[in-house]
Amino acid sequence: MAHLSIRGARKAYGATIALSRGDFDLKEGEVHVLIGSNGSGKSTLCKIVAGSVRPDAGEVLINGKPVSIDGPRAARGLGIATFYQELSLAAHRTVAENIGLPELPAKGGIFVDRDRLKAVAERYISRFADVAGKGFSADTRVEHLREDQRQLVEIMKTLATEAPILIFDEPTSSLDRSQVERFFDVLRELKAQGRGIVFISHRMDEIFAIGDRVTVIRDGETVATSLISQTDPSAIIRQMVGEQGELAAADGAPPAAAAESSETVLAVTGLGGRGFANVSFEVGRGEIVGFGGLHGQGQSAVLRSIFGVSPASQGTIRLKGEERTIRSPREAIRNGLAYVSGDRGRDGVVHGRPILENVTPIHFLRNKLSVVRPGSLRERAAKPLSALKTRFAGYDQPVNALSGGNQQKIVIARWLIDRPDVLLLDDPTKGIDLQAKADLFALIRSLAAEGMGIVLYSSEDAELLANADRILVFNGGSVSRELKGADRTRYNLYHAAYEAA
Amino acid sequence: MSVETAGRAGVSRFSAGALVRQPLVIALVLIVALLALGEMLSPGFASPQQILRLLIVAALLGIVAAGQNLVILGGREGIDLSVGGVVSLSAILAGNVMNGSDAGILPAILACLAVGALFGTFNGIGVTLLRIPPLVMTLGMLGVLQGLLVVIRQGVPSGRAAPALAEFVTRPFLLGLPGIIWLWLLIGVAMAFLLRRTVFGYRVYAIGSNEQAAMLAGVPVRLIRILLFTLSGAFAALAGLCLIGYAGTSFANVGELYMLPSIIAVVLGGTPLSGGKGGYTGTMAGAVLLVILQSILTTINIDESGRQMIFGLTLLVLMMFYGRGRAMRA
Numbered sequence: 001m002a003h004l005s006i007r008g009a010r011k012a013y014g015a016t017i018a019l020s021r022g023d024f025d026l027k028e029g030e031v032h033v034l035i036g037s038n039g040s041g042k043s044t045l046c047k048i049v050a051g052s053v054r055p056d057a058g059e060v061l062i063n064g065k066p067v068s069i070d071g072p073r074a075a076r077g078l079g080i081a082t083f084y085q086e087l088s089l090a091a092h093r094t095v096a097e098n099i100g101l102p103e104l105p106a107k108g109g110i111f112v113d114r115d116r117l118k119a120v121a122e123r124y125i126s127r128f129a130d131v132a133g134k135g136f137s138a139d140t141r142v143e144h145l146r147e148d149q150r151q152l153v154e155i156m157k158t159l160a161t162e163a164p165i166l167i168f169d170e171p172t173s174s175l176d177r178s179q180v181e182r183f184f185d186v187l188r189e190l191k192a193q194g195r196g197i198v199f200i201s202h203r204m205d206e207i208f209a210i211g212d213r214v215t216v217i218r219d220g221e222t223v224a225t226s227l228i229s230q231t232d233p234s235a236i237i238r239q240m241v242g243e244q245g246e247l248a249a250a251d252g253a254p255p256a257a258a259a260e261s262s263e264t265v266l267a268v269t270g271l272g273g274r275g276f277a278n279v280s281f282e283v284g285r286g287e288i289v290g291f292g293g294l295h296g297q298g299q300s301a302v303l304r305s306i307f308g309v310s311p312a313s314q315g316t317i318r319l320k321g322e323e324r325t326i327r328s329p330r331e332a333i334r335n336g337l338a339y340v341s342g343d344r345g346r347d348g349v350v351h352g353r354p355i356l357e358n359v360t361p362i363h364f365l366r367n368k369l370s371v372v373r374p375g376s377l378r379e380r381a382a383k384p385l386s387a388l389k390t391r392f393a394g395y396d397q398p399v400n401a402l403s404g405g406n407q408q409k410i411v412i413a414r415w416l417i418d419r420p421d422v423l424l425l426d427d428p429t430k431g432i433d434l435q436a437k438a439d440l441f442a443l444i445r446s447l448a449a450e451g452m453g454i455v456l457y458s459s460e461d462a463e464l465l466a467n468a469d470r471i472l473v474f475n476g477g478s479v480s481r482e483l484k485g486a487d488r489t490r491y492n493l494y495h496a497a498y499e500a501a
Numbered sequence: 502m503s504v505e506t507a508g509r510a511g512v513s514r515f516s517a518g519a520l521v522r523q524p525l526v527i528a529l530v531l532i533v534a535l536l537a538l539g540e541m542l543s544p545g546f547a548s549p550q551q552i553l554r555l556l557i558v559a560a561l562l563g564i565v566a567a568g569q570n571l572v573i574l575g576g577r578e579g580i581d582l583s584v585g586g587v588v589s590l591s592a593i594l595a596g597n598v599m600n601g602s603d604a605g606i607l608p609a610i611l612a613c614l615a616v617g618a619l620f621g622t623f624n625g626i627g628v629t630l631l632r633i634p635p636l637v638m639t640l641g642m643l644g645v646l647q648g649l650l651v652v653i654r655q656g657v658p659s660g661r662a663a664p665a666l667a668e669f670v671t672r673p674f675l676l677g678l679p680g681i682i683w684l685w686l687l688i689g690v691a692m693a694f695l696l697r698r699t700v701f702g703y704r705v706y707a708i709g710s711n712e713q714a715a716m717l718a719g720v721p722v723r724l725i726r727i728l729l730f731t732l733s734g735a736f737a738a739l740a741g742l743c744l745i746g747y748a749g750t751s752f753a754n755v756g757e758l759y760m761l762p763s764i765i766a767v768v769l770g771g772t773p774l775s776g777g778k779g780g781y782t783g784t785m786a787g788a789v790l791l792v793i794l795q796s797i798l799t800t801i802n803i804d805e806s807g808r809q810m811i812f813g814l815t816l817l818v819l820m821m822f823y824g825r826g827r828a829m830r831a
Contacts, residue, residue: 361718
């Protein structure tokens with residue numbers, strides 16, 4: 001079998017250093033957990049091993065011999081197989097074909113040996129047969145499977161490579177209890193066979209159930225490796241947080257403008273839908289409510305459902321005390337809601353069109369306009385654009401000519417020509433420069449001071465800690481903890497985010 | 502913030518217009534070059550009467566292309582292959598309603614526009630609510646229309662144009678230009694206003710460029726897309742009506758020859774098939790260019806099938822140069 005080690009791996013994307021020093025060691029017959037917060041460099045380290053990213057410096061050794069992994073195929077050649085979080089299945093093909101895809105058995109090098117394919121697939125399917133649920137068989141097409149079943153197929157596909165080194169990047173996110181346990185049984189057998197397994201998960205209970213060792217990565221550096229038997233969840237979280245952990249969010253703490261007495265502009269009760277359940281919270285006038293937690297725990301889904309993109313199936317939404325049913329963004333906008341997505345390329349920018357066309361759509365809708373008067377539009381757009389310190393040459397300039405940060409400012413400005421009552425921010429600073437972030441938060445705080453209710457989801461913990469009056473920590477689609485006042489520390493935030501559901 | 506010099510006239514003139522205008526300039530240069538070429542090949546080709554005749558033919562094509570232009574601007578593979586069928590149907594309908602009498606003109610106009618808009622709306626509903634790709638939806642509709650034409654033509658005489666309509670299309674009306682040229686110019690101005698000065702126009706560009714962002718900004722995406730197809734049907738019907746004024750009577754599948762050229766005129770004029778940018782001014786130039794090209798091909802004795810082949814190739818060559826707007830969203 002094989003022994004993998006990485007020494008001093010380094011990777012930068014332009015000026016951003018994704019990984020500054022990665023040391024990692026995987027022995028034969030162990031499950032080695034890799035853990036770190038959003039953007040800590042964990043996935044970069046993983047991708048280096050999987051061959052999809054080449055390190056700028058450092059070395060990768062297999063059984064003590066330096067190797068260079070030039071791509072996913074090279075990784076396979078070296079006996080490394082990876083389970084990717086983003087499932088890579090062929091929807092129109094059967095379960096068996098997907099499982100066999102990495103190494104299709106062939107007759108005479110041309111024809112697929114269907115019997116052997118089926119036999120290989122059947123071997124793995126049988127391991128999960130009693131936990132896979134209804135309608136799961138070798139001949140089922142993947143498009144007809146549930147989310148958890150698809151994840152099982154991806155797991156089987158990785159297992160079927162029979163590689164000596166297996167990397168599992170969050171393999172259990174959609175699985176239920178019994179499926180996870182069966183998966184862990186299989187992992188234990190593989191361990192006994194001497195395979196090395198890298199396991200990435202955010203669930204402390206799983207980490208402690210299956211791991212032998214754990215390596216913590218923080219700010220692009222692997223900071224500690226310990227035996228699972230000699231550590232505990234709090235110690236791991238402390239390593240993830242580092243020195244700043246115990247400090248309260250003192251620097252630039254938001255003004256305590258959100259007086260308790262102020263009226264509630266948005267109240268959500270028992271909201272449930274795809275990806276979230278039983279979410280309740282209130283936002284007062286002038287308050288900034290933060291959504292925290294790991295990626296994809298339902299924060300975006302909640303915001304988008306409030307905004308009517310995919311309406312919730314349960315629960316009520318009250319705006320300024322009155323219950324509202326919001327079935328589309330159009331209705332949301334008419335009701336005084338605003339929504340800014342961090343994925344400006346997909347959700348915000350009208351590509352290739354002039355800035356003027358990009359800042360005006362909300363104004364048209366809220367004022368029921370039908371004829372455009374560019375002169376007056378320019379005047380109205382000027383104020384929010386300058387409040388955001390937007391740099392642009394003219395309203396006729398195509399929006400794509402601007403930097404990412406300035407594009408996002410244009411998108412935000414469209415919501416501010418006519419003041420909304422509630423501003424929903426869905427990770428709004430993703431991929432924009434520091435100056436733009438600073439400008440954006442300065443504006444957000446002044447909007448709050450003027451009485452707007454703001455919900456801020458950010459994947460950057462520092463942004464949340466510095467700007468939110470309260471932080472609701474999401475875990476598995478619902479709010480697991482609320483952090484207020486002096487409780488708003490990085491340690492508490494991580495603790496709540498990583499705590500097992 | 503200094504481009505106030507662009508003035509009130511042009512919303513998207515200075516920078517966004519640069520891309521769009523480049524094909525427009527090319528088209529105008531080509532128009533002059535082709536006229537010169539035609540004159541060389543056959544003296545008298547570029548005589549004023551000849552040019553006027555070309556403009557009338559271009560106006561017919563240009564009116565069809567206006568609707569095609571709108572549908573293409575709306576993006577999401579928007580295209581209307583049924584325009585030819587609507588033109589034919591409208592021509593037959595107009596001929597039968599008017600049957601050579603001026604009193605029939607107004608009923609003919611109303612009937613044609615209503616029928617065209619109706620078929621366009623069907624296309625729009627199929628594309629939006631039933632999620633049928635525009636290519637398939639409008640091709641299917643073309644099949645339906647062709648079948649319908651066969652049924653109608655059995656036994657029913659095809660009718661004649663009213664004299665006043667024929668005069669409107671062929672005789673000078675104002676400043677030596679026939680009414681149809683003025684109508685076309687009016688449509689040009691109306692299209693420019695619609696696209697640059699109305700919220701509807703801004704929304705058309707928004708859905709053509711980034712439908713998801715438009716939806717999140719409260720744009721009624723489906724309604725607008727349906728309306729684009731409705732307008733396309735109505736424009737094609739208007740062209741069919743004018744066509745019978747030009748030809749005097751309707752003959753089998755007159756409209757069929759409009760499908761491909763209407764698309765080429767749009768692309769020639771600088772609107773990529775991916776939508777979201779471009780405009781109608783370029784399309785007008787594209788229509789004139791195509792008609793001149795067609796006329797030159799006729800002059801040098803290339804028959805209809807040859808012309809169709811050349812048009813098809815023209816579209817493919819155009820696509821290689823500026824049809825690939827997809828790369829925008831990198």
